[in-house]
Amino acid sequence: MPKDQRSRAAAETIAVSEQMLAGLTDVLGEDKTPELPPLHRFPETSAEPARRRIREIITGLADGTDPYDASFRPVPPSDHLPPAYLRQEKACAQFDEDLLDALIRVADGSDETPALDPGWYTIVVDILSRGCHELSFIHLARIVRVILRGDLVNLPHALDRLVSYRVRHEEVNSEPRVLDDALHRSGFDEETVNSFIASLAMHSWPWDPADLWPWLIERPEVLETWLIGEGIDSWLMVPERALHVLTYCPHVPNRLLPLLAEKATGDSLVQRRLARQILATTPAALYLACAQLGLRTSDRRLVAVDWLSSMGDQRAVPVLREALDEERNHFVRAAEIKLLQASGEDIGAFLSPRVLTDEAREGLRGSWPKHLDWLDPAALPAARWADGTVVEPKVLAWWVTLADTMKDPDGSGLMALYLDRLDPDDAAELGRHVIDRWIEHDTRRRSTEKNRELAEISGLLTYKDWQRRAESLTPADTGCYAEEIREQAARPQQSFIDEYFRNYERSYLGSAITNKGLLALTVAMPGDELARTVQTYMSEHRQRRTQFVALLSALAANGRPGSVDLLMAIARHHSMPTVQKAAGELAGRFAEHHGWTADELADRIIPTAGLADDGLLHLDYGPRQFHGSLTAKGRLRLSGPDLKPIRSLPGPEAGDDPELVAAAKEQLSASRRELTSVMSRQPARLHEAMCLGRVWPAEAWRQSLAAHPLMRLLLARLVMAGEPRDAPAEGLPAHCRRQPRGRRRRTAHPGSRVPHRAGPRHRPRRRGRRGMASSPGGARRGTAVRPAERAGDAGRRTAGHPHGRSVRPRQ
Incomplete structure (x- = not known):
């Protein structure tokens, strides 16, 4: 926001707040100076x-x-x-x-x-x-x-x-x-x-x-x-x-409240947090936040809704409903509807099929935008409302133009509310169609024949230009520029053609970054599918940095395990620092919204590859049931209805449901991809946790790791040290007795002391250099050597063997 516009918005906020406070004398009470601490005066002495x-x-x-x-x-x-x-x-x-x-x-x-x-x-x-x-x-x-x-x-x-x-x-x-x-x-x-x-x-x-x-x-x-x-x-x-x-003052003077209200809805996140913290101690906070809903600046209104959301006060509901009737900004409207929904209010009247259809008819009165001519509205997939009724094609077309107008790939606001009214499969199909067309438009290239034709023309012109420059040189020309001319003139014509051809093959005809708002429609896609699409795009088009950042916003808005897992992986490492920084900021916001740290978030969104709590992948053919289970090496093993191992799923037989068969095969492919992803990424996280000395609360460790169908296999290869809450981790023979269930867990460090009662089988086998052993991922890294609980058995002490076997300690 320009400086003069910010000044006008701030002045309006202060004026509205002063007007509101003028009628709150009974609520605010008398403005009293807080009691000051005693003053210790500097002593008067003689010179x-x-x-x-x-x-x-x-x-x-x-x-x-x-x-x-x-x-x-x-x-x-x-x-x-x-x-x-x-x-x-x-x-x-x-x-x-x-x-x-x-x-x-x-x-x-x-x-x-x-x-x-x-x-x-x-x-x-x-x-x-x-x-x-x-x-x-x-x-x-x-x-x-x-x-x-x-x-x-x-x-x-x-x-x-x-x-x-x-x-x-x-x-x-x-x-x-x-x-x-x-x-x-x-x-x-x-x-x-x-x-x-x-x-x-x-x-x-x-x-x-x-x-x-x-x-x-x-x-x-x-x-x-x-x-x-x-x-x-x-x-x-x-x-x-x-x-x-x-923040240290017991009572804030009333004359400062309008200024604090302006800071609570300003541009600075730090100032917002501090101002809201101060105003929370006054009875005027709710009234000031509600007053900001009538400001002319939409950004301020949006921040005011966020302020009300942080309060969680039901008294704001009538004011929100009144503001929603007058609101025309789509961002603010979506935030107000979501706040009403979080307050337990019925939002059906604002998002009913009739209301959304009328809105689409009103919005699509004109012609289809020319800058979206590459996205045919007639080719958009058919959709149904959640109750099964058919959605008019104009509704989806209006949502597409609206998302493009909003220019925000984060679909967690208005688009999430709209798509939630559709059948889940149809909402996912719309997102799938849009991102596929978006990527096609973003990655358009010329044909090989056209690139060859252009390369021959450009190569010939460049070759002749260097020849002309070389002919104009004299033997007296010996500078670095003259040497470069002679060097380029000595090159054959075909080398210039090949160089231009390689450049043309790598070049794109345009970009879809100006239409990045369309990515908001992917908010309802399955997380693993969206992550796979984004990962494929990033691996095949490695220099599209701006597009990467837009796709990361779509991943964060999607919020499903597959999407957030990829987001966390990019936040941990990416060849482009700006992309890695953007992923880290988005992951941090996602975790903050859910009240988690980044590590807690990473634990909570580890994909399960479709495995249920019993550790099995259930594949339903109708009359026949197939199952997948994990091997000790972390691979998926299939078994038929007779429990005998099979190499792959068979084709349909008489009596099998064709749709269930197709769904089972698709699930198996997706599970294998997720399994490969988890088994390649999570061992590195556990090794990092060991190096940093991370400690899990026992209950969080059991729920997020020990009870996870994939992570418990990796934990069986580790040594997890239990730490009592009220006892030091070192100096006590904690391995000699049982510990209460409430203690904390951590991966033991290679420097941890092996208990004196542990036999040879408790100690890690040496591999290569002295002091090094096989890590959970199989690399040569320091390995945990302390006894700990076996994954999934919180009441029993075991020592995890570094090579994947669990050994019960001697009693």
């Missing part, structure tokens, strides 16, 4: 003990003695200081006992203003502040005020140096109220003190937010300036700092 030390330093300077020692070194002066401030000779010549008496009186708070030479600036700020500890910060600040005599330009610099120098000896900056009090007692006015402390907090940030809020809460105008951030460098992140401070 008389510093008399001797000041005399020594000034006398030494006059005699040419270096005042610096090992305790402090000279600091280079600031470039903007006037030259008079840097000359110490006149100041030293001015020094006598009368002036020393005057300095002591000024340091003790006298109102007199002796005529001090500007050279005293560096003496006081740089030397006395560090070499005369008998002078306190207040003493020094009083002297500096007299020296500068209204020089407001260099005053902040002097005070900043005093604060930084005295921090080792005094608690003058323990919190800003202490510094504020010290500066007021030094004779500085309110405006100067507030300006200096605000600038100090803004730029160097010497205080913890928990210590800064008592000073800021008494100056809401400073907080307002920080929250608005206008005229302040963005790299300072001042609005974020102000929000961090307010």
Whole structure:
């Protein structure tokens, strides 16, 4: 969003919030200043003990003695200081006992203003502040005020140096109220003190937010300036700092609520989170969020719906319904409908076949978009509603044009709501048709004959051009450019033709990235099928980075195990860093939405290859039943109705259901693909978990891994160490006794100690180099050696053998 547009949206948000709060005086109550913690004032002391030390330093300077020692070194002066401030000779010549008496009186708070030479600036700020500890910060600040005599330009610099120098000896900056009090007692006015402390907090940030809020809460105008951030460098992140401070404040002033509402619906994710956290402690949060639904900016309305979703307050339902009747933006409308659905409300009235059909007729009044002429609307697959009635072709055509208009491959919003109203198979078929046509349009190439023809023309022209350049050279031309001309002219004509032909063969006629919104219609496809389509595209067209990112968004929106598994795999590794980063961000958002970490997400979406909880793949022919089971090597073994092994599924016989036979064969092919994927990816994840020392809660380990029909085979090749919740993992003979079911699990590290009672069969066999053994995936990696529970048997201790066998420990 452009800057001026953001400013207008922010101003509108603040105005709407102020209007809303004007009628909430009964809800907000009286605006009370929160109780502040006690202020520990800086003590007032006499400057008389510093008399001797000041005399020594000034006398030494006059005699040419270096005042610096090992305790402090000279600091280079600031470039903007006037030259008079840097000359110490006149100041030293001015020094006598009368002036020393005057300095002591000024340091003790006298109102007199002796005529001090500007050279005293560096003496006081740089030397006395560090070499005369008998002078306190207040003493020094009083002297500096007299020296500068209204020089407001260099005053902040002097005070900043005093604060930084005295921090080792005094608690003058323990919190800003202490510094504020010290500066007021030094004779500085309110405006100067507030300006200096605000600038100090803004730029160097010497205080913890928990210590800064008592000073800021008494100056809401400073907080307002920080929250608005206008005229302040963005790299300072001042609005974020102000929000961090307010999170520690027991009560937020009512005058700040409109600004907080603007931050809660702004562009910055960090500011949104902090502002919502602060507003959650006030009774106005729900009213402010509901007020944003009437803003003119659709982005703000969409964020307001997300804010209401995070609250989960049923009181927002009537406001949502009213806003939905007026809403015309498809993104916002979808978010509002999904929020109503999450609130337990009936959304059928907004998504009934009649409503969607009328909407399609209204939307398709014009002609088919020219930029979609490659996607024939008449070729879209027929579809049925979930109740079995036929869907008008215009409905699907309207959804296609709508998805293209929205330009967002993430179909988890409006498209997911629409497709959910269709028969699941028909919704999947629509997504399948659209992505196939999209890939065809994106990967169009010329024919080989056409590429050969173009290559011959281009190669001949290039060959003649180099020959012409070579003929224009003279023997005196010896530069690198001349050498390149001679080298290219010596090439045969066919080499240019072959080079052009290779380039033309790799080139595309166009791109479908401008129509990436169509990928939103794949949200209802089977996850493994969509993942297979995307993976094939990425392997055959390796340079289509922008298309890869769009397809990743479609995978994340699909949300089914096969799609998310591929997304996680790409997030872990991809040759293009930008693609890997995009996959990681999408996977993180998916996990955050479900309240999982990335590793927990990866555990939860491991495909099962169609195997049921009993570990069998059930293939139904109707009267005949076939089964698939896993071998010890992780392959699929088929057995017939008589339980005898077979190599492949037979053809249909009399009495078999042809549709069931076709479905069984398709399921077998899909299961084999998923099985290959899991057995190639998951051992690497387990090895990574061992290296990083990952620990699973026992229940999560049992549900996601031990009970998984494929993962329990891999776990049988590992050693899983059980850790009691209330006992240290090391130093106790935990392997000698049973542990409670509630303990945690982890893959044991190769450095783990083998129990003294373990016999030779408990120890990993050596392979190759010393200390290395076969890993779960068969590679030469360090292997777990600690006893643990057998997968699926949480109450019994076993040691997993690194070569795939489980050995019961001796009793």
